[in-house]
Amino acid sequence: MNLYDISLRHGLVLAPMSGYTNWPMRALSRRFGAELCYTEMISSAGLIKSTKNTLPLLDRPMEDAPLIAQIFTASPDDAGLSARIIQDQGFDGIDINMGCPVKKVVHKGAGSALMKDISLAQRITESVVQAVSIPVSVKIRAGWDSGSLNALAMADSLEKTGIACITLHPRTRAEMYLGTPRWEILSTLKAQLKLPVVASGNIKTVQDLENLRCLGADAFMIGRGAVGNPWIFRELSGGPGPEAVERIEILLEHLDMLCSVLGDQRGSRFMKKYLSAYVKGLPGAALFRQQACTAENALKLRSIIKEFSNSW
Numbered sequence: 001m002n003l004y005d006i007s008l009r010h011g012l013v014l015a016p017m018s019g020y021t022n023w024p025m026r027a028l029s030r031r032f033g034a035e036l037c038y039t040e041m042i043s044s045a046g047l048i049k050s051t052k053n054t055l056p057l058l059d060r061p062m063e064d065a066p067l068i069a070q071i072f073t074a075s076p077d078d079a080g081l082s083a084r085i086i087q088d089q090g091f092d093g094i095d096i097n098m099g100c101p102v103k104k105v106v107h108k109g110a111g112s113a114l115m116k117d118i119s120l121a122q123r124i125t126e127s128v129v130q131a132v133s134i135p136v137s138v139k140i141r142a143g144w145d146s147g148s149l150n151a152l153a154m155a156d157s158l159e160k161t162g163i164a165c166i167t168l169h170p171r172t173r174a175e176m177y178l179g180t181p182r183w184e185i186l187s188t189l190k191a192q193l194k195l196p197v198v199a200s201g202n203i204k205t206v207q208d209l210e211n212l213r214c215l216g217a218d219a220f221m222i223g224r225g226a227v228g229n230p231w232i233f234r235e236l237s238g239g240p241g242p243e244a245v246e247r248i249e250i251l252l253e254h255l256d257m258l259c260s261v262l263g264d265q266r267g268s269r270f271m272k273k274y275l276s277a278y279v280k281g282l283p284g285a286a287l288f289r290q291q292a293c294t295a296e297n298a299l300k301l302r303s304i305i306k307e308f309s310n311s312w
């Protein structure tokens, strides 16, 4: 499968996830089989103003590729300007977020609020497509709520702008991240449009992949299933799950990477987002989680992790 001019063997991609998918998580996901990654969503306005919270989101080492940068905005002008900045920074593509359900984003008319305004969504997308020569994509939801399931109308309009592919997370904004994804929308999109479609939502097993492939999915985006579990990509490509020892090794490596980017204090605090998932199901995990929460720096956290792994 070809996405963004990149050839993918299994079609396994790491989802954009705000506050999670910085380069350490991307590096580990790639090591175990993610073939393409996205940055977390980045404010177009923040990029244009070069704000101190925005610029670090573009930071990555050379080997962190192929990488698609994701923007969010409600302004066609900002969309085009920010797209040029991203292109100049050497990214492989630009994705436009039209699915984020959080109030802070939606209240500004961006993210999934665009599902309520197809004409604005189309103008934003046109502005990006015209501003850059790298491939452009859009990530959408099923609709705003169950009374307005308009993913097909949205995708149909966006296809006309010349985008390279579309990602469908087939829940409504009202459903946030809960409930069964409405995969029947994927089949409809594939039947009506020519665009390659990336499926996103609760993909965890080889059987999930098979089911979605049958519905026509061209690629598979893994989000929460990859948090503290980069091996999901290996398992989805037919390989084994992790042994306990491997989990601890990678957990420690993840901590080191975060500390090298963010410094010891912030790195160890950031690592706590992933810890529970790394140790899920291991003996003594509950006590470990309690102890790890109290670690005030990376040194202490490393020693708690080592003590935990020595206990079995």
Ligand SMILES: Cc1cc2nc3c(=O)[nH]c(=O)nc-3n(C[C@H](O)[C@H](O)[C@H](O)COP(=O)(O)O)c2cc1C
Binding pocket: 015, 016, 017, 018, 019, 020, 040, 041, 070, 097, 099, 100, 139, 169, 177, 200, 201, 202, 203, 221, 222, 223, 224, 225
């Ligand atoms: C904590 C969190 C942050 C997310 N941030 C983004 C984001 O920045 N951009 C985006 O398009 N989707 C974002 N998503 C949605 C995911 O990309 C994905 O579509 C959704 O979680 C469903 O897939 P999953 O069940 O594999 O997690 C986020 C999801 C979560 C849980």
